[in-house]
Amino acid sequence: MELSDLEMAHLKRLARLELSREETAALQKDLSDILGYFDQLRGLDTGGVEELVRPITTVDVFREDVIRLSLPHEKAMSLAVEAQEGFFRVPRTVEEA
Amino acid sequence: MMTAVEIGRQVASGRVRAQEIVRAALERAELTQVELNAFITIAHESALEQAEKIDERLAAGEDVGPLAGVPIVVKDNICTEGLRSTAASESLASFVPPYSATVVERLEQAGAVVVAKANLDEFGMGSSNENSAFGAVKNPWDTSRVPGGSSGGSAVAVATGVVPIALGTDTGGSVRQPGSFTGVIGFKPTYGRLSRYGVIAYASSLDQVGVLCRSAEDLALSMDVMAGHDPKDATSLAGVAPAFAKAVTGASDLTGVRVGLIEELTGEGNSAGVMAALELTCERLVQLGAELQQVSVPTARDGIPAYYLVAMAEASSNLARYDGMVYSSRTGEDRLGQADVMMKSRGSSLGPEVRRRILMGTYALSAGYYDAYYGKALKVRRLIAHEIERAFEEVDLLLTPTVPSVAYPLGEKVDDPLAMYLGDIDTCLANLVGIAAISVPAGFTAERLPCGVQFMAPALQDERLVGVTALLERHVGEKFAPLAPL
Numbered sequence: 001m002e003l004s005d006l007e008m009a010h011l012k013r014l015a016r017l018e019l020s021r022e023e024t025a026a027l028q029k030d031l032s033d034i035l036g037y038f039d040q041l042r043g044l045d046t047g048g049v050e051e052l053v054r055p056i057t058t059v060d061v062f063r064e065d066v067i068r069l070s071l072p073h074e075k076a077m078s079l080a081v082e083a084q085e086g087f088f089r090v091p092r093t094v095e096e097a
Numbered sequence: 098m099m100t101a102v103e104i105g106r107q108v109a110s111g112r113v114r115a116q117e118i119v120r121a122a123l124e125r126a127e128l129t130q131v132e133l134n135a136f137i138t139i140a141h142e143s144a145l146e147q148a149e150k151i152d153e154r155l156a157a158g159e160d161v162g163p164l165a166g167v168p169i170v171v172k173d174n175i176c177t178e179g180l181r182s183t184a185a186s187e188s189l190a191s192f193v194p195p196y197s198a199t200v201v202e203r204l205e206q207a208g209a210v211v212v213a214k215a216n217l218d219e220f221g222m223g224s225s226n227e228n229s230a231f232g233a234v235k236n237p238w239d240t241s242r243v244p245g246g247s248s249g250g251s252a253v254a255v256a257t258g259v260v261p262i263a264l265g266t267d268t269g270g271s272v273r274q275p276g277s278f279t280g281v282i283g284f285k286p287t288y289g290r291l292s293r294y295g296v297i298a299y300a301s302s303l304d305q306v307g308v309l310c311r312s313a314e315d316l317a318l319s320m321d322v323m324a325g326h327d328p329k330d331a332t333s334l335a336g337v338a339p340a341f342a343k344a345v346t347g348a349s350d351l352t353g354v355r356v357g358l359i360e361e362l363t364g365e366g367n368s369a370g371v372m373a374a375l376e377l378t379c380e381r382l383v384q385l386g387a388e389l390q391q392v393s394v395p396t397a398r399d400g401i402p403a404y405y406l407v408a409m410a411e412a413s414s415n416l417a418r419y420d421g422m423v424y425s426s427r428t429g430e431d432r433l434g435q436a437d438v439m440m441k442s443r444g445s446s447l448g449p450e451v452r453r454r455i456l457m458g459t460y461a462l463s464a465g466y467y468d469a470y471y472g473k474a475l476k477v478r479r480l481i482a483h484e485i486e487r488a489f490e491e492v493d494l495l496l497t498p499t500v501p502s503v504a505y506p507l508g509e510k511v512d513d514p515l516a517m518y519l520g521d522i523d524t525c526l527a528n529l530v531g532i533a534a535i536s537v538p539a540g541f542t543a544e545r546l547p548c549g550v551q552f553m554a555p556a557l558q559d560e561r562l563v564g565v566t567a568l569l570e571r572h573v574g575e576k577f578a579p580l581a582p583l
Binding site: 003011012013014015016017018019023027030031033034035037038040041042044046049050051052053054055056058061063071075076078079080081082088090091092093095 | 192193195196287288289302303328331332334335396399402403405406413417420421422423424425426427429431432433434435436437438439440441443444445447449452453455456457459460463469470472473474475476477478479480482514515518528529530531532556
């Protein structure tokens with residue numbers, strides 16, 4: 001399984017990762033090798049087998065609907081990369097018309 | 098070096114002060130740090146402050162708890178209030194959590210004092226502790242070799258006697274493998290046994306907090322303190338936790354206990370030293386009354402690809418939060434727009450192995466490939482779970498090497514990710530299936546390197562592993578988990 005340049009570019013965008021040209025090339029090789037190894041699973045017959053997503057079965061539990069103290073707003077916001085008037089400040093998401 | 102149980106007793110009885118114990122641990126941490134780099138933060142101030150409080154409370158006649166004054170080390174992907182928790186990542190280099198993980202809180206409530214935060218592979222991604230933004234950790238038995246990972250710093254802290262107990266996390270072997278490489282006990286409980294509230298997530302269907310220590314008694318005490326339902330963690334097991342201390346005191350021999358060697362993992366592919374350690378343990382088990390037999394887990398060797406696919410897929414999702422928008426670190430000017438700032442922030446603050454796993458996971462989950470990779474891995478996971486269930490119909494415990502080799506030289510596998518991944522072949526099964534597993538010291542090889550073996554027990558039967566560890570410890574005596582040279 002060889003990953004193409006286009007696939008690498010698409011993947012970087014999906015994963016929101018900026019990579020240098022050298023690293024992209026190195027990772028393209030690594031990923032192809034690793035995928036090649038993962039392909040050993042294709043030989044296993046998994047017809048009719050259900051996916052196992054979580055190793056234990058838990059049931060939904062409801063807690064009492066009581067108001068409890070949580071982390072104070074200021075304390076949580078003190079970790080923000082950038083904050084303004086108690087809100088997170090982030091770069092523009094939508095372009096101006 | 099006293100055990101945690103002894104320290105707790107001595108401090109509670111007033112024979113020694115918590116401050117003396119904690120000061121000695123801090124000094125020893127500093128001493129090892131120069132050469133081994135096991136710590137990201139040594140918590141001088143907060144540790145001494147806490148120790149002082151414990152001494153004051155004891156002087157006032159209060160009961161401080163069974164871990165009174167016991168110094169502990171916590172892996173740096175577990176949150177500690179007011180104490181930087183980096184996950185060994187540039188992206189969290191200045192992250193000071195506003196609350197502590199439940200496991201830390203419970204240990205502290207029982208009197209334990211966090212003296213340092215341990216180095217690790219970034220976000221738990223690695224098996225050699227070389228993938229850290231804070232530099233590699235070295236093995237105290239041979240400083241040219243790796244200590245194992247990802248809980249390498251925690252293992253070294255215990256092996257060198259800085260502390261009797263350290264917390265790690267285990268997603269595919271990250272507590273057991275460094276335990277084996279440094280000659281200490283490494284325990285991964287059943288999935289959900291210990292709360293993960295406040296633990297920085299890597300792969301949520303596999304992650305579990307674990308304990309590194311040098312005695313079964315200490316393991317039991319720490320588990321008794323930490324286990325039990327936590328309403329803040331939706332995957333935390335309901336119901337009463339087992340009585341771990343009782344599993345130690347109540348263990349007499351292994352008469353009637355059936356131990357199964359997994360055929361597929363106990364032959365070719367293991368080094369001679371590892372095979373010798375396994376044989377020695379088998380002899381000891383027989384002397385203790387156990388019945389040994391071979392069992393088959395036909396897809397055992399498919400565990401690695403299944404495990405890595407699941408882990409990488411879940412990682413790509415969990416680590417989406419380190420985008421430089423809300424917290425973590427931001428690179429790039431606002432005018433570039435949000436998507437580009439995210440790309441720059443993530444590209445510059447996440448390390449190479451983390452980037453590799455995120456890309457792989459993104460690929461495995463992406464349109465057109467889900468069924469062939471992630472979906473397939475989940476089906477193989479089910480096959481392995483069925484096979485292990487069947488094996489436990491024949492035997493009570495499963496036995497394998499912990500790792501196919503002993504600690505390898507630093508740098509040997511850094512540029513060969515696949516070779517590094519293959520080292521998890523024995524350990525990843527317990528995470529895929531969610532069962533309890535432990536690495537128990539099993540002697541030293543000809544080159545004076547420690548080597549462990551792994552026991553697995555059915556889900557929820559964690560205490561059986563603590564029991565068998567206690568018996569082996571008693572059987573071997575002083576040489577069970579010797580202190581590493583400093």
